[in-house]
Amino acid sequence: MRVVVADDTLLTRAGIVTLLRQAGIEVVGEAADAAELLEQVGRHRPDVALVDIRMPPTHTDEGLVAAREIRATHPEVSVLVLSQYVEPAYALQLLEDHPERVGYLLKDRVFDIATVVDALRRICDDENVIDPTIVSQLLRxxxxxxxxxxxxxxxxxxxxxxxxxxxxxxxxxxxxxxxxxxxxxxxxxxxxxxxxxxxxxxxxxxxxxxxxxxx
Incomplete structure (x- = not known):
């Protein structure tokens, strides 16, 4: 599996890359903002783009916008979005436009690399993955x-x-x-x-x- 990782915080990005490589995932590109992410995806055509929702310049939803553009322009590339916060509306936006081959996990999940790798594999198999915390909140x-x-x-x-x-x-x-x-x-x-x-x-x-x- 070939992955591009996008996160504007260098230490966080390096940590994610290290964990993925230790799990046997090939990281073919890294990006610090949405523009660089789109360039890396266009150049490497990875299996998955792993994207933080909040990136420069406004740190609101640049990652989400980039994720939707990736699914629209590179339908063969799956997208796994990471968020620091429980934001069901963002998960809904992602699914509504391009429901297959997308996932939305809380950023804390990266510390459980087995969960991340499982999510990556599932979305590559045309599934969608939503963080259980979001599902639990919605059920309440x-x-x-x-x-x-x-x-x-x-x-x-x-x-x-x-x-x-x-x-x-x-x-x-x-x-x-x-x-x-x-x-x-x-x-x-x-x-x-x-x-x-x-x-x-x-x-x-x-x-x-x-x-x-x-x-």
């Missing part, structure tokens, strides 16, 4: 009008794990149930959210977007 929200209100507690749990990017097999292992049981729950979620017949991947993405908006 209470709304007056809730499109998810018809879901059972177990179905909401399954949808939350889908939002993290888990496959049916991984879900079954997490919940200690048979894979066909998970398939039944997913089918019920699609029916209750009134998702039209389409590819399973597309309906999963739409279900996750519904969860992020209303979870």
């Amino acid at each position: 929200r209470q709304r007056t009008t809730d499109p998810l209100a018809t879901l059972t507690t177990r179905e909401r749990e399954v949808l939350g794990l889908l939002a993290e990017g888990m496959s049916n097999k991984a879900l079954a292992a997490r919940l200690c149930v048979a894979e066909r049981t998970v398939e039944a729950h997913v089918t019920q979620i699609f029916l209750k959210l009134d998702l039209p017949e389409s590819t399973d991947l597309h309906r999963r993405v739409v279900a996750v977007l519904t969860f992020l908006r209303n979870g």
Whole structure:
């Protein structure tokens, strides 16, 4: 796997690069800002761009804007965005435009390199990955009008794990149930959210977007 790493803080970037290389990941480029990131991606065409959301000059959402541009102009390049803060709206923006091959993790996860490597591999396999902390926060929200209100507690749990990017097999292992049981729950979620017949991947993405908006 070939990766470009973008973070404006030199020590943080160097630490991420070191951890990735120790895990057997090939780091082919580094960037300190969004412009350099786009140049590095265009030059190296990596498998994944690992991007900090807050970069110069304003340190707001330059990384997110660059991530969306990468997915639009280099659809073969996956993007894993890192954020210092829990910002569900940013995760939603990323998924809405280019739902496949993207991930959003809290920056603290880089210290658990196994989690980062797992996320990198999953998004390279056309999955999406959302940090469990964001999913947990969304599950605690209470709304007056809730499109998810018809879901059972177990179905909401399954949808939350889908939002993290888990496959049916991984879900079954997490919940200690048979894979066909998970398939039944997913089918019920699609029916209750009134998702039209389409590819399973597309309906999963739409279900996750519904969860992020209303979870």
